[in-house]
Amino acid sequence: MRFxxxxxxxxxxxxxxxxxxxxxxxxxxxxxxxxxxxxxLDGTGLQPSSKGWRIKYKGDxxxxxxxxxxxxxxxxAGYTLIQVKSREEAVEWARRFPNPAVDxxxxxxxxxxxxxLEDFGPSEAVERFREMDIxxxx
Numbered sequence: 001m002r003f004x005x006x007x008x009x010x011x012x013x014x015x016x017x018x019x020x021x022x023x024x025x026x027x028x029x030x031x032x033x034x035x036x037x038x039x040x041l042d043g044t045g046l047q048p049s050s051k052g053w054r055i056k057y058k059g060d061x062x063x064x065x066x067x068x069x070x071x072x073x074x075x076x077a078g079y080t081l082i083q084v085k086s087r088e089e090a091v092e093w094a095r096r097f098p099n100p101a102v103d104x105x106x107x108x109x110x111x112x113x114x115x116x117l118e119d120f121g122p123s124e125a126v127e128r129f130r131e132m133d134i135x136x137x138x
Contacts, residue, residue, distance in 0.1 A: 002041065002083045002114040003090040005097060009075035012102040014048045014068065019102060026098035034082060034093065043080035087113070 019027075034040035046052075050068035069075060077100065084090050094111045101107030117135045120126050129135050 001086065001090065002081060002116070003094075004112050004114060005043075005080040005082065005094055006076050006110040006112065007045070007078040007080075007100045008108040008110065009049070009072050009077040010101060010105075010107065011072060012105075013045075013077035014050070014072055014075065016048045016050075017102055019045075019100075023098065023100070023102070027100075030096060030098055031080065033096070034080070039082045039084050039089075039093065041081035041083055043078070045078035046076060049075050081114075 031040060031043055034043075048068065052067045052069075054065045054067075054069070056063045056065055080097070082090065082093055084093065090111060090113075094109065097109055099107045100109060115135065117126055117130055
């Protein structure tokens with residue numbers, strides 16, 4: 001089972017404020033523990049939305065909308081991908097995640113399970129993803 005731990009954006013992260021050394025050290029320790037346990041797949045911080053863009057769809061038409069985006073509560077500042085044996089194990093790892101907020105202010109993470117190819121019915125399209133090694137257990 002793969003899970004994404006999503007770090008919610010804050011006014012500070014959207015302003016481009018870099019985390020203090022203490023937080024970077026705590027995140028490094030946490031990710032080292034995940035790696036030693038063999039459950040870490042990936043993880044990193046994201047640049048502010050001012051450096052990003054969205055693609056809006058209307059039928060086959062696409063429109064590029066440059067950031068920044070105003071609704072901070074809907075944005076993410078980083079993520080960690082883990083692969084564990086159960087939801088309970090994912091909860092335990094998530095509970096150990098350091099407070100991602102600058103200066104220990106209020107922060108929030110969200111945990112979401114990823115779909116596995118096995119969750120979809122058999123189809124030629126699903127097999128194409130399997131051939132690309134996308135959405136498969138590592």
